[in-house]
Amino acid sequence: KQEVTQIPAALSVPEGENLVLNCSFTDSAIYNLQWFRQDPGKGLTSLLLIQSSQREQTSGRLNASLDKSSGRSTLYIAASQPGDSATYLCAVGRGSTLGRLYFGRGTQLTVWP
Amino acid sequence: GAGVSQTPSNKVTEKGKYVELRCDPISGHTALYWYRQSLGQGPEFLIYFQGTGAADDSGLPNDRFFAVRPEGSVSTLKIQRTERGDSAVYLCASRGNRESELFFGEGSRLTVL
Numbered sequence: 001k002q003e004v005t006q007i008p009a010a011l012s013v014p015e016g017e018n019l020v021l022n023c024s025f026t027d028s029a030i031y032n033l034q035w036f037r038q039d040p041g042k043g044l045t046s047l048l049l050i051q052s053s054q055r056e057q058t059s060g061r062l063n064a065s066l067d068k069s070s071g072r073s074t075l076y077i078a079a080s081q082p083g084d085s086a087t088y089l090c091a092v093g094r095g096s097t098l099g100r101l102y103f104g105r106g107t108q109l110t111v112w113p
Numbered sequence: 114g115a116g117v118s119q120t121p122s123n124k125v126t127e128k129g130k131y132v133e134l135r136c137d138p139i140s141g142h143t144a145l146y147w148y149r150q151s152l153g154q155g156p157e158f159l160i161y162f163q164g165t166g167a168a169d170d171s172g173l174p175n176d177r178f179f180a181v182r183p184e185g186s187v188s189t190l191k192i193q194r195t196e197r198g199d200s201a202v203y204l205c206a207s208r209g210n211r212e213s214e215l216f217f218g219e220g221s222r223l224t225v226l
Contacts (some may be wrong), residue, residue, distance in 0.1 A: 004155070034215065042220075044156070044204070046214050049213060091155075091215075101146075103156045
């Protein structure tokens with residue numbers, strides 16, 4: 001069974017800092033990896049999707065990397081802002097076909113002004 | 114529609130009652146997923162539909178849970194004889210045929226008293 005772990009569980013930083021959120025998974029035979037953002041009481045918003053053949057994806061101030069062989073991904077947030085405060089979830093799709101995603105518990109991020 | 118729509122957004126019921134949760138995916142999306150999220154946890158997979166058929170229902174916890182998607186669009190998650198442990202946010206997601214990015218709804222919060 002695929003296990004996904006996210007570290008740290010919570011993070012509180014002042015505005016302007018560059019951040020790294022970590023995600024690790026036990027089975028390296030993944031189809032893709034997706035990072036989501038979840039605001040309190042809301043659904044999940046997709047941030048970045050990395051296919052298994054890719055090493056990284058970038059969108060604005062966000063950059064996600066993937067190292068399949070070591071079972072790790074990092075989400076880098078540059079110049080953090082209070083509006084970035086949310087829970088960030090990592091999810092991996094296992095195997096060679098699209099199907100279920102396995103989620104971590106998330107990193108709860110607070111960026112204070 | 115513009116996004117994944119879930120109804121009701123909130124449902125409070127008594128133990129032992131029957132509950133239906135509805136999901137209206139993004140128009141044209143062939144794949145539909147149900148997840149369950151408890152407080153402080155990542156989403157947990159329940160079932161995945163490709164078209165009208167359940168491609169993977171291995172996440173359904175027991176036979177009190179059932180889901181249908183009769184016309185390959187709207188899906189209904191049905192829970193019989195609800196228990197307090199069923200209290201959670203039930204999330205629906207959909208994906209297009211050629212895409213691997215998942216789009217989530219806002220969820221249905223179920224509280225079983």
